[in-house]
Structure formats: C-alpha cells, structure tokens
Amino acid sequence: MSPRGHASSRGLEKQSTRPRRASQTSRRRKYHVLESTIHAHASRLYKTYFLEAILRQKPLKPSKDGRHVPLQLGHHREPLVDERRGNPYISNVIRTSRYTIYDFVPKQLIFQFTRLSNAYFLAIGIPQTVPGLSTTGTYTTIVPLFFFVALTILKEGYDDFKRHRLDKIENARATTVLRRRALDAISNAARWPWSRKEPQVITVDVDPDCDDKDDDYAWVQIEWRDVKVGDIVKLRRDDPVPADIILLHATGENGIAYIDTMDLDGETNLKSRESLGNFKDCYSIAGLRSTAAEFVSEDPNPDLYHYDGRVNTNGKTFPLTSNQVIYRGSTIRNTSCVIGVVINTGEECKIRMNANQHPDAKKPALETMANKIVLTLVFYVIVLTAGCSAGYVMWRAATERKSWYISNATVQLKQIIIGYAIQYNNIVPLSLYVTLELTRIGQLLLLNGDIEMYDEVSDTPARCNTNTILENLGQVSYVFSDKTGTLTDNAMKFRKLSIAGTSWLHEMDLSENQASNKQAADAHKLSPSKSKSDDASSALYEDIELFSIASPNTATFPLSRRSSQWRSTARPNNLQSELTTSELLEYIRLRPASYFATRARDYILCLALCHTCLPEMRDGQLEYQSSSPDELALVQAASELGYLVTHRSSQSVTLRIGLEDGKEQTETYQILDVIEV
Known part of the structure; x- marks a missing residue:
C-alpha cells in the first residue's frame, strides 16, 4: 500500500476515535447527573421521613421581616419571641459534644456494627451461638467481639465526656450585662435554695468613657449561658465576645473598636468595627435609658462576610452592615470599653452555624486498608465454604447413600454451609483488631506522658483528646502550606x-x-x-x-x-x-x-x-x-x-x-x- 494509503487509514482511525471519546464523555456526564439525582432524592427522603416525621426536626421557615430586637434595659417583662418558632429565642448554651446520655448507646452500637469487620464477626458470631451449628465452640467469636466493641465504646464515651466538660467551661464563662436592680432583688428573694445562682451585682471600675453610675440599673456579671437576645453587654480589652452583638459604643477614636477574629476565621490581623453614629449617648446608662430604637436583623445564617439589617430610631431608618456587628469567637483588642446589644445566641451564632453540628465519628486511614484485607479474606472464606459444601454434596451422592451405617444421618445443606463458614471464620483474625485498639490506648498514654513535648510560653503540655485517628500521625503523605509560619513558629526578625x-x-x-x-x-x-x-x-x-x-x-x-x-x-x-x-x-x-x-x-x-x-x-x-x-x-x-x-x-x-x-x-x-x- 502506498504511503498515502497508510496516511488515509490513520486519518480514518483518528476520526473514528473522536466519536468514541465523545460518547464516553457523554456517558460519564450522564452517570454524574444520575448520581447527583439519586443523592438528591435520598437526601430529600431522609429529611422528609426521618428528620421531620420521626425526629420532629422540621426546618424553620424564614421570618417575614427578620428578627426585631428592641433596645431595652434589664430583664424583659415578656421575653422576646422568635417569630419562626413561636417560642422565646434559644439560649446561649452551645454543645460541641457528639452524644447525650439518651442517644449515646444506640448511636455507638449503630456506628460500631456498620464497620465492616464488626459486621462480619457479628454475622458469624450469632449463628455460632445456635446449638448444633458451631463446629469450633459457642462463644469463641461473640465474646471477644463484645469485649472489643465495649472497649471502643468506653473510649468514645470518655472522649465525648471531655467534650462535655469543655462545653461546661465555655458556657460558664463570665460576662457583664445590664440589669435592673429591683428585678434582681425580687428574683433573688423568690429563688429556691437549691437552684442555680442568679447573676450577682458586681462593682465595676468607673471610667470616663463608660459611665456606670445609676440608681435603677447596674452592670451584673452572669454566665454566658444566661445571655439572651436583647441583652446589653459590656466588654473590656481582651474580653471574648459571648454572642453576636451590634456595636453601640466603643471608646476608640471615632467610635472604632478593634477585634481579633483568629478563632472565627483564622486571620491574625486586627479588624475594625464602627459603632452606630446615631447612638453617641450610649456610653452611659443614662444614655441607654433615653435611647429608643429597634434593630431588625436578618435570620441566622453562616455567612461571615455579609450582614443585612437596619435600625429604626426617632422615626428614621439606618442600614446595618457587617461593619457594625461583632460575632461570637472574636476578642476585643486595643479598646478599653465596648457596649453592644445581643442579636444572636447559642447555636444561631455565626461561629456555631459554620461548625459541623453533627460530626461523623472519625475513622482512621488504616481502617480503609484493613477493610480491603477483610474483604479479600471474606471472599476467600466464601470460596472455601462454597467449594467444601459442593464437595460434601458430591461425596454424599457417591458414598453416603451407599453406606448403610450413615444412610439415615444426612445433614441438611444449610447446616453444612453454616458449619464450614464458622469453621473457616478464624481466617479473618479478630485478635488483630483487639491488638490495634490496645496499641492505640498505649500510644495515648505515651503521648500524654511525654514531658519533652511541652510549651513553656503557653504552659501547654502534649495532650491527646482522642486516639481514634492516632495512627494517622505517621501516615502524612502530602503537606500543603499557604505561607511561612503555618507549620513553624513564624517569628520574624529584621536582619x-x-x-x-x-x-x-x-x-x-x-x-x-x-x-x-x-x-x-x-x-x-x-x-x-x-x-x-x-x-x-x-x-x-x-x-x-x-x-x-x-x-x-x-x-x-x-x-x-x-x-x-x-x-x-x-x-x-x-x-x-x-x-x-x-x-x-x-x-x-x-x-x-x-x-x-x-x-x-x-x-x-x-x-x-x-x-x-x-x-x-x-x-x-x-x-x-x-x-x-x-x-x-x-x-x-x-x-x-x-x-x-x-x-x-x-x-x-x-x-x-x-x-x-x-x-x-x-x-x-x-x-x-x-x-x-
């Protein structure tokens, strides 16, 4: 064939591959569309039948005109009502723990037996306890499995108990709010002796920028859990912000407050927030008493960089942006006094809405590799069970029926299959998982007892909060760093x-x-x-x-x-x-x-x-x-x-x-x- 013929044949071959690649791309696109459609339907069914019908967790409808927070002093005679729920606004209590006393055991049992290895051993251990089926013993699998699962559940419970303890410390932190003295005295007199302590009036140093002298109202110190929507809070330098607040007054120049949002968005640079220009008298209690305003805020959402609201005062309306709002997780810096009104509390704060509300239990990377090995061994067990069962059927047809002394002792086929499956159960080693779990506990004890891993500046020793993914410390494959200082001390010296x-x-x-x-x-x-x-x-x-x-x-x-x-x-x-x-x-x-x-x-x-x-x-x-x-x-x-x-x-x-x-x-x-x- 001539070279021209070869060239033409190659051209035809290239032209024929193009439609093939196009068809493959089209099939991949259809597959992704089908996958996303199935995922959307599954998510909708989960929300409709499980969350809404069984757990009664119906999504909240948006409010008609946002949440209205009037500028009021002290305890509210009638608590502010959330239009979406028809009940008072949620408390300022947060919970980062994964379980409660009621759902800990059910959730842990579901989680433990959805793991491939535990599900396999449970499927083998249950038939093994039936009399007449097991060929290796009755409790040789189920007892070690329960010991292993119980050990893991206790470890998860202890880790979650430490989260509860940290939540309790967080919710018990103190902040300063404005309360009416007479109402505090009445509430203190009507309290039962064993009830939790109410806020106590504290003496606050009077400064020229934040006047605190008043006969009817006083600044009291309460726990973060008692902060409510509409409360007026007062913060000093280096104080953390207990909830999302609208800035009314700041002692900085031109009413500017400087905040540190490192715990909120990871940025170390100081940000400025500007107080409202029409609330210049809010530096004192008398000015707060004489100010009548109503704040209209957007519904809680996780957007950290956008805020939409307005304030109505003296018959005029002024806009509110993110430049006048300080979110929970921020810290006051370079400002001696800050006064603000609370608009979002608890789980409706920006920082909590950006957090994972229902985190999944962590699984180590080593478990993925172990699951592949278990699947291979399970397939091997299935092949052996099927082969031995088929061999027995053939042997029974050739030998058992011809022998008069065992002709009436025929064993059912299902018993033969289950018996061989139990017989070859030891191919998948349960002791391997028990050993891995004990090794994790040993690594936790060694890490917590390492004296050399200690930071003298922050007085922080090495501490392992959970050892579920402890073995991932030695399995780092890639390290991505955005700038100098992410993985180092970031101490800059001019040289x-x-x-x-x-x-x-x-x-x-x-x-x-x-x-x-x-x-x-x-x-x-x-x-x-x-x-x-x-x-x-x-x-x-x-x-x-x-x-x-x-x-x-x-x-x-x-x-x-x-x-x-x-x-x-x-x-x-x-x-x-x-x-x-x-x-x-x-x-x-x-x-x-x-x-x-x-x-x-x-x-x-x-x-x-x-x-x-x-x-x-x-x-x-x-x-x-x-x-x-x-x-x-x-x-x-x-x-x-x-x-x-x-x-x-x-x-x-x-x-x-x-x-x-x-x-x-x-x-x-x-x-x-x-x-x-």
Whole structure:
C-alpha cells in the first residue's frame, strides 16, 4: 500500500476515535447527573421521613421581616419571641459534644456494627451461638467481639465526656450585662435554695468613657449561658465576645473598636468595627435609658462576610452592615470599653452555624486498608465454604447413600454451609483488631506522658483528646502550606536592609551574650587557609565597603573596613564582612546633611509609617498589635533605629524621633490611604 494509503487509514482511525471519546464523555456526564439525582432524592427522603416525621426536626421557615430586637434595659417583662418558632429565642448554651446520655448507646452500637469487620464477626458470631451449628465452640467469636466493641465504646464515651466538660467551661464563662436592680432583688428573694445562682451585682471600675453610675440599673456579671437576645453587654480589652452583638459604643477614636477574629476565621490581623453614629449617648446608662430604637436583623445564617439589617430610631431608618456587628469567637483588642446589644445566641451564632453540628465519628486511614484485607479474606472464606459444601454434596451422592451405617444421618445443606463458614471464620483474625485498639490506648498514654513535648510560653503540655485517628500521625503523605509560619513558629526578625546599593546588618536586638557567642563560634570555625570562595566574598564586600557615599555637591566619603564578620543562618559557610546599622546611625550623626544620610532617614521613616500596627501601653511598656509578624518586625526595627511609633489612629500616625544631638522631637503624619493586602 502506498504511503498515502497508510496516511488515509490513520486519518480514518483518528476520526473514528473522536466519536468514541465523545460518547464516553457523554456517558460519564450522564452517570454524574444520575448520581447527583439519586443523592438528591435520598437526601430529600431522609429529611422528609426521618428528620421531620420521626425526629420532629422540621426546618424553620424564614421570618417575614427578620428578627426585631428592641433596645431595652434589664430583664424583659415578656421575653422576646422568635417569630419562626413561636417560642422565646434559644439560649446561649452551645454543645460541641457528639452524644447525650439518651442517644449515646444506640448511636455507638449503630456506628460500631456498620464497620465492616464488626459486621462480619457479628454475622458469624450469632449463628455460632445456635446449638448444633458451631463446629469450633459457642462463644469463641461473640465474646471477644463484645469485649472489643465495649472497649471502643468506653473510649468514645470518655472522649465525648471531655467534650462535655469543655462545653461546661465555655458556657460558664463570665460576662457583664445590664440589669435592673429591683428585678434582681425580687428574683433573688423568690429563688429556691437549691437552684442555680442568679447573676450577682458586681462593682465595676468607673471610667470616663463608660459611665456606670445609676440608681435603677447596674452592670451584673452572669454566665454566658444566661445571655439572651436583647441583652446589653459590656466588654473590656481582651474580653471574648459571648454572642453576636451590634456595636453601640466603643471608646476608640471615632467610635472604632478593634477585634481579633483568629478563632472565627483564622486571620491574625486586627479588624475594625464602627459603632452606630446615631447612638453617641450610649456610653452611659443614662444614655441607654433615653435611647429608643429597634434593630431588625436578618435570620441566622453562616455567612461571615455579609450582614443585612437596619435600625429604626426617632422615626428614621439606618442600614446595618457587617461593619457594625461583632460575632461570637472574636476578642476585643486595643479598646478599653465596648457596649453592644445581643442579636444572636447559642447555636444561631455565626461561629456555631459554620461548625459541623453533627460530626461523623472519625475513622482512621488504616481502617480503609484493613477493610480491603477483610474483604479479600471474606471472599476467600466464601470460596472455601462454597467449594467444601459442593464437595460434601458430591461425596454424599457417591458414598453416603451407599453406606448403610450413615444412610439415615444426612445433614441438611444449610447446616453444612453454616458449619464450614464458622469453621473457616478464624481466617479473618479478630485478635488483630483487639491488638490495634490496645496499641492505640498505649500510644495515648505515651503521648500524654511525654514531658519533652511541652510549651513553656503557653504552659501547654502534649495532650491527646482522642486516639481514634492516632495512627494517622505517621501516615502524612502530602503537606500543603499557604505561607511561612503555618507549620513553624513564624517569628520574624529584621536582619538586613539595603540603602543606595549598600547592605547593612541589623543586630541591635541581639543580646551581648549572643553576639559574643556568635563571634567566638565564627572565630572557631575559621580555617587557617582561605578558599577561593572566601577570597571572592572578601573582594565583593571590600567593593561594597568602599562604596562612595556622597552628596551631589561634596566629595566622596569612603567607609572604613570592619574587622568583625557575620555568618548568615541561610548560608553558614559564607563568612561575610558586614556593615551594621549602628555604624549607619553613627554616619548619619556625623554627616546629617549628606545625600546618603537623607536617603537613609527617608528609608527608616517609611519603615515607621507604612504599616497598620497599633501601639498600646502595657505595664509601662509600649507594645504593638500587628496584623502580621512581618509588620511587627519592621516597626520594631524602626523604633530601634530611633523612629518610635507612639500613637496611631484612623487618620494620623505620631512618631517620636531621636535627633543627632541626643534630643527627641514628636512628629505627626496624616494617613492619606491604606492599601489593603
């Protein structure tokens, strides 16, 4: 055949494969559509017949106009009613545990016997207890199985008991709300002696921003579980937020409060929330009493980044956005006092609606592999049982009927099949699962007793809350990291800067002992003969040290050669002769009018201004709240170089700058724009 013929045949072959691939793609698409349809129907049937009909858990219909929360003080004579339920709003109690006293045993039995290995041993163990069927003993399988299942259930119960204990601690945390004194006295007098303690009036330090003096109302301290929708809460710096609140007042500049949402969304940067502009009198109890308003909030939903609501006050309506709402899971930072009204409580808070309300019991990755082995062994047992049963039938037809002494002792076929299945039951080792469970318990004890795994900063020892998936610790196949610090300490240190082509080593934060130890180690590691790379490095840094730093109208000023050397942690074998920032400050002091000194001061000024760090005084020391460790390292380096950030607001930054003559001056810079990252 000619080459043209071969080419044409190949072209026909390629054309014929295209419809085949198209048909395969179409079949896959139809399969996925069918799978999604079946899953949707199964989910609908589960919700309709199981959740709604049996468990009576009907989905709530949306409210007509959102939930209305009036601004009221103290105990409400009539509790606020949830329009969707027709009952009062749910309490602020949360539950992260998986089981209760009533459903623990049924749920655990269902979970344990839906596992492939336990289901197999149960299917073998039940016929084994029937008299006349077992060929290996009556309780040789069911008793070890019950021991293994009971051990696992007790372990799961203990783990869930620890979750209950943590929930109890969380619900018993204290917060401050506004209550009426007379109603508190009446409720205290009418209480039974054995009832739980009601909120007690506490003495709160009066500050000029949050006036607390009033004869009828007082701030009382209650547990988080007693917080209700409509309560007015008062929070201080570093206080966690007990529920979703609308910000009424904050002592920050222009009514701005700073919050930390790391527990809510994992972000470490501080976020700002702005109080309502028409509630400027809410800093005192008298102002709260004179303010009449009604908040209309959206129905509870898990969206953390969107909020839709409004407030009606003095015949006017103003919008509410997520900029005026602080969610549970946040922490107040850099703000001395915050006052807000509660709109969502308990399981209807954003953080709880984003949590998995009914988490499935965890299964280790090793169990998947064990299930494959069990399926293989079960198939092997089935083949042996079928083969031996068929062999017996053939033997019985050939031999048993011809023997007069066993002709009337025929065994039924179902008994033969069950007998062989029980006989070959030991092929699947039950002792393997018991050994694995005991090994997990041993690993838990070893991990909790590891003294070396202890964090002194947070005073936290190593603790294993559940050993169900403990063996997954040694089975990590892939590690995904979004940035530096996810798996490390994330401690940022400012070490080098480059100005006009010259690099400077910043080591002011190192102690004298560390510096002396580093120099001694460098001297000890120096070899008597220099290599070619050391010569090249010395020549390179000699060129940098002889860099001409000059004003446009003055002569050059060569830098003197340094005798000290520096070894980088990234390249420890590369010994470098470095200029330090101490010498940089000395040069700026000696030649303040030079061109290089001007550029160096501008560089350090940019370090001190271009950030979002918030300074605050704690125990007589100035500390910074930063959005990231990178910003904190830059601001600390600027302060060590003489440019100290003393105050920052939404509109200006105040610096205290050290001058060349040893004096200090204060400068204020206006913030023109903040570029969000």
